[in-house]
Each structure stands twice: as structure tokens, then as C-alpha cells.
Amino acid sequence: MSPxxxxxxxxxxxxxxxxxxxxxxxxxxxxxxxxxxxxxxxVNSLIRLDREDALLAAHAADKARAAGxxxxxxxxxxxxxxxxxxxxxxxxxxxSKIRRDFVPPVTATxxxxxxxxxxxxxxxxxxxxxxxNPTGHNAHFGDVMNPWNGAHCTGGSSSGSGAAVAxxxxxxxxxxxxxxxxxxxxxxxxxxxxxxxxxRVPRTGVMPLSFxxxxxxxxCRTARDAARFLSVIAGxxxxxxxSAREAVPDYEAAxxxxxxxxxxxxxxxxxxxxxxxPVALAFEAAIRVLQGLGVRTEMxxxxxxxxxxxxxxxxxxxxxxxxxxxxxxECPGDYATHLSARIYGGYAIPGTAYLEAVSRRGxxxxxxxxxxxxGFDAVLTxxxxxxxxxxxxxxxxxxxxxxxxxxxxxxxxxxFNYLGLPTVSVPAGFDDRGLPVGLQIAxxxxxxxxxxxxxxxxxxETDWHKRNPFP
Amino acid sequence: MAxxxxxxPTMDAIQRWQGVAVPNAAARHGLADFEALIADLxxxxxxxxxxxxxxxxxxxxxxxxxxxx
Numbered sequence: 001m002s003p004x005x006x007x008x009x010x011x012x013x014x015x016x017x018x019x020x021x022x023x024x025x026x027x028x029x030x031x032x033x034x035x036x037x038x039x040x041x042x043v044n045s046l047i048r049l050d051r052e053d054a055l056l057a058a059h060a061a062d063k064a065r066a067a068g069x070x071x072x073x074x075x076x077x078x079x080x081x082x083x084x085x086x087x088x089x090x091x092x093x094x095x096s097k098i099r100r101d102f103v104p105p106v107t108a109t110x111x112x113x114x115x116x117x118x119x120x121x122x123x124x125x126x127x128x129x130x131x132x133n134p135t136g137h138n139a140h141f142g143d144v145m146n147p148w149n150g151a152h153c154t155g156g157s158s159s160g161s162g163a164a165v166a167x168x169x170x171x172x173x174x175x176x177x178x179x180x181x182x183x184x185x186x187x188x189x190x191x192x193x194x195x196x197x198x199x200r201v202p203r204t205g206v207m208p209l210s211f212x213x214x215x216x217x218x219x220c221r222t223a224r225d226a227a228r229f230l231s232v233i234a235g236x237x238x239x240x241x242x243s244a245r246e247a248v249p250d251y252e253a254a255x256x257x258x259x260x261x262x263x264x265x266x267x268x269x270x271x272x273x274x275x276x277x278p279v280a281l282a283f284e285a286a287i288r289v290l291q292g293l294g295v296r297t298e299m300x301x302x303x304x305x306x307x308x309x310x311x312x313x314x315x316x317x318x319x320x321x322x323x324x325x326x327x328x329x330e331c332p333g334d335y336a337t338h339l340s341a342r343i344y345g346g347y348a349i350p351g352t353a354y355l356e357a358v359s360r361r362g363x364x365x366x367x368x369x370x371x372x373x374x375g376f377d378a379v380l381t382x383x384x385x386x387x388x389x390x391x392x393x394x395x396x397x398x399x400x401x402x403x404x405x406x407x408x409x410x411x412x413x414x415x416f417n418y419l420g421l422p423t424v425s426v427p428a429g430f431d432d433r434g435l436p437v438g439l440q441i442a443x444x445x446x447x448x449x450x451x452x453x454x455x456x457x458x459x460x461e462t463d464w465h466k467r468n469p470f471p
Numbered sequence: 472m473a474x475x476x477x478x479x480p481t482m483d484a485i486q487r488w489q490g491v492a493v494p495n496a497a498a499r500h501g502l503a504d505f506e507a508l509i510a511d512l513x514x515x516x517x518x519x520x521x522x523x524x525x526x527x528x529x530x531x532x533x534x535x536x537x538x539x540x
Binding site: 197198199212244246306307309310311313314325328329332333335337338340341342344345347348349353356358359360361362363365366369373396397400401403407420443444445446447449450 | 481484485488489490491492493494495496497498500501502504505508511512514515518519522526527528529530531532533534535536537539
């Protein structure tokens with residue numbers, strides 16, 4: 001198979017082809033390198049490419065398979081990950097100048113699990129500085145450019161992850177999500193992004209932003225990819241006492257394609273406020289697809305939304321400001337303008353307001369589940385209310401007046417971080433400028449199997465996730 | 472647009488409590504957002520009851536979990 005044909009495989013297709021002996025790991029790594037050579041200059045998704053290490057790992061994988069060894073569910077598949085997953089002895093920049101030379105003393109639990117599943121770690125991806133912007137701007141490593149149109153944002157903070165998967169450099173990449181940082185680049189780049197339930201995936205060896213709201217998850221081509229990826233990385237870790245002890249189900253087994261009898265809620269206040277027409281059209285079309293699969297939908301107006309969106313604005317800002325305070329005193333000029341500006345605001349929020357927001361989190365989760373998920377299988381929203389903006393019109397470093405547009409991008413994603421609910425963004429069309437539109441689906445805690453079943457059924461009926469910006 | 476009155480005293484308070492100076496014009500601009508945040512928090516007053524023990528988010532996650540998957 002040619003590199004371009006191989007690059008069209010999804011993660012599960014590539015892993016299964018490797019397991020059956022139909023493709024070598026070396027061919028998969030070479031396809032990645034070929035594709036990077038063709039298109040990376042237009043995207044700027046990489047921070048570090050470990051070319052030789054990846055080829056060596058591929059050689060070892062091919063040798064092991066030839067010897068009859070089973071390599072795991074991700075065997076032979078090359079991946080690149082957001083540059084905030086620590087690997088002992090290797091630089092992890094976190095997209096920053098401050099940590100340009102930071103060499104962590106530990107390896108992230110999720111990287112160890114991906115290694116054990118047979119995935120080949122080929123390097124690290126560009127990202128928003130310290131995972132703190134929704135656009136993909138980066139003053140130190142250069143902005144990541146949307147593969148569909150380089151003048152537009154990729155979404156952040158997992159900007160390189162979204163762009164690298166969309167551009168078919170890799171089939172899957174780790175992102176992180178504190179306010180939408182997996183789902184926004186997934187939506188803006190036209191790929192599938194899963195934010196698991198808070199506590200579902202351990203965070204040991206992952207750069208923190210907000211201990212209450214940080215999540216680890218994949219960006220990949222399909223819901224099936226996300227299901228297999230999550231099966232590998234989910235589950236309690238003794239080194240992360242916050243990780244849940246809930247059993248990890250077989251997420252792929254849940255992908256039956258059958259949604260008959262399901263009920264889903266469209267939450268009217270907040271999530272549709274100020275929605276742009278091309279987004280509304282795609283969202284309505286997505287709902288019709290689900291209705292065609294036997295889903296009944298209903299508009300609802302949960303009273304809990306005001307508290308949720310207000311407290312959402314408090315928690316991660318305070319936590320992010322707190323852990324950055326030494327650097328904000330000692331070297332504020334080493335941050336990009338937009339980042340130090342964002343962190344700074346966190347110091348203005350009183351401790352009592354923060355603790356109120358934390359204390360109300362459990363009661364508001366219960367209230368939202370009672371209002372929006374009792375009798376409903378899922379909640380549907382557009383991932384963004386607006387079309388994908390340009391990098392220029394969201395550039396705070398160039399013009400502080402862009403602040404409101406910049407902050408509004410994550411309006412529909414942040415509430416689910418506060419609530420801790422599992423949420424996925426799937427491609428659901430294109431706007432009038434040819435940029436992707438995302439459909440966001442959320443469900444009850446630890447309901448990833450249900451969530452991915454819905455996303456997979458949607459993808460069986462649509463081909464938005466198969467569109468390639470560089471065919 | 473005129474700068475809201477809260478901006479200067481907020482900058483002073485941050486300097487005093489945290490020792491962090493305003494890093495740039497965008498940071499100062501961003502503080503103006505807090506008028507709206509404070510107004511939103513005002514609307515929620517009364518919902519935070521006296522608590523005998525902290526409400527548990529992790530307990531709520533478990534109690535609300537999906538039972539069918």
C-alpha cells in the first residue's frame with residue numbers, strides 16, 4: 001500500500017491490519033514521515049519528531065510480530081502526542097519558553113499504557129502555551145495552522161493534536177481538556193475528540209493546569225478509534241489517587257450502531273445563544289441524522305445552567321493562576337501576552353468565591369443530571385456557537401479588543417468540565433467558508449460506552465469524519 | 472469604552488496579596504470582565520447553604536453515573 005493509502009486508515013484499521021500481517025509497522029511509520037514531509041510546513045503541528053526512535057521501534061514491532069508475539073490493541077501504530085505528557089529523560093516543553101528545557105523525572109501513566117498496548121511514540125506536538133488558550137496561537141513555537149485553511153484557528157489547546165490527525169500525519173494523538181482543549185481542536189479541524197469523565201483517566205506525569213478540571217483523552221479519526229484508545233488509557237492508577245476505581249468496560253463492544261428508542265435533549269439557554277447560521281444549519285442537520293436513526297429529541301431549559309456557567313468561569317482560572325504564581329512574579333515576560341493576561345485575572349477572584357464554586361460542583365452536577373439526563377440518553381450541543389475564526393481575529397497579543405471573541409470560543413465546552421461529564425465532539429459538516437463544524441454530545445458520568453455508541457452510529461450515517469484536507 | 476472602576480483597586484489588591492504586577496494591557500483589559508462575573512455570582516447568593524460537611528463532587532459523580540453502560 002502507498003503512503004497516501006496507508007494514511008487514510010483509521011487507528012483501529014491500521015492496528016488491525018498490522019495484527020493480521022497486512023501491513024508492517026515500518027510502512028506505517030514511513031507513511032507518517034512521508035505525509036509530514038508533504039504537509040507539515042503548512043500546518044506547524046510538530047515540536048519534536050523522534051524519527052530514528054520511531055523507526056527502531058517499528059523494526060522491533062515487526063520482528064516481534066514475525067516471531068508470533070501479540071503486541072496489543074494498538075500494535076505497530078505510530079502516534080504523536082501533545083508536548084505535555086512527560087517521558088522520563090525527554091524534554092517536555094509544555095508549549096512554553098519557560099519549560100523549553102524541562103526534562104521530567106517520570107513517564108506519564110497514559111504513555112506507559114500506550115507503550116504497553118504496542119503504540120509507537122514518534123514525538124511531540126505543538127500546543128497552546130501551558131495548555132491555556134482555545135485558539136492554537138503559540139508565540140514560542142509558532143501558531144498551528146488549520147489544515148483546512150491556514151489563516152484560521154485550529155482550536156486549542158491541543159492544537160497540534162487536532163491538526164496532525166486531520167492532516168493524516170497520525171491516526172491518533174493525546175490531547176488534554178480543561179475547558180474544551182480536546183473538543184475545540186477536534187471540532188475546528190474536523191476530527192473526533194473525547195473528553196472522558198473527570199477521574200476516568202489518570203493524570204500522573206501530565207502537566208497540570210487545573211487539578212479539578214484537567215482531563216486526558218484522545219483526538220482521532222473515528223469514534224471507534226476513541227473507544228479503543230480509551231480502553232487502553234482508562235482505569236485507576238495507584239500513583240494518581242484522584243483516578244476513579246470504576247471498572248473499564250469494553251467500549252468497542254458497545255458500538256452496535258443501534259440508537260432506536262434513545263431520547264436526547266437539546267439545551268436551549270446558553271448553548272444556542274448567538275449561534276451563527278452556518279453552525280445552526282449543520283447542528284439541525286446532525287439532529288435530523290440522529291432522528292433518522294430512531295432518536296427522539298426534545299428542547300429543555302435546565303434551571304441549573306446559570307450556576308454552572310458562572311462557577312465554570314471561576315475554578316480553572318484560580319487553580320491555573322495559583323500554580324503559575326512564582327513564574328508570574330519572576331518572569332512574566334516569558335509568557336505570551338494572551339497567557340499572562342489570562343492567568344493574571346485568576347488572582348482577582350476571592351478564595352471564598354473559589355470555594356463556593358468548588359462546593360457547588362457536586363450539587364449542580366446532581367441538578368443537571370436530574371434536569372437534562374433523567375430520561376435522556378444524552379445532551380446535544382454545537383461544539384462552538386460560531387464558525388471557526390481566523391487567527392488574526394482572535395489574536396489578543398496583537399489587539400486586546402479581541403479578548404471577548406477569544407474567551408467566547410470555549411463557551412459551550414467549559415460547562416462540561418465543571419460538571420465532569422464525558423463529552424465527545426464529532427465532525428458534523430462544514431460552514432460556508434469550508435471550515436469544519438462539530439457536534440458535541442454529553443452524557444452521565446462514566447457513560448463513555450453510551451456516548452461512543454451514539455458517536456459511532458452518527459459516523460456510520462455520515463462521512464464528515466472521512467473528509468481529508470490534503471487528499 | 473471607559474475602564475470599570477474595579478480595575479485599579481483590583482490591580483492593587485493582586486499586587487498586595489500575590490506580589491504580581493499587571494503584566495500587560497491585555498491583562499488590565501481582561502479585569503473588566505469581572506464586573507459581569509461579580510453580577511453573575513450575586514444572582515447565585517443564597518444557594519450556598521451552611522454546610523455541616525463539604526458537598527462531595529466525587530460522590531456526585533458516582534451517584535449520577537450511567538447505570539446502563
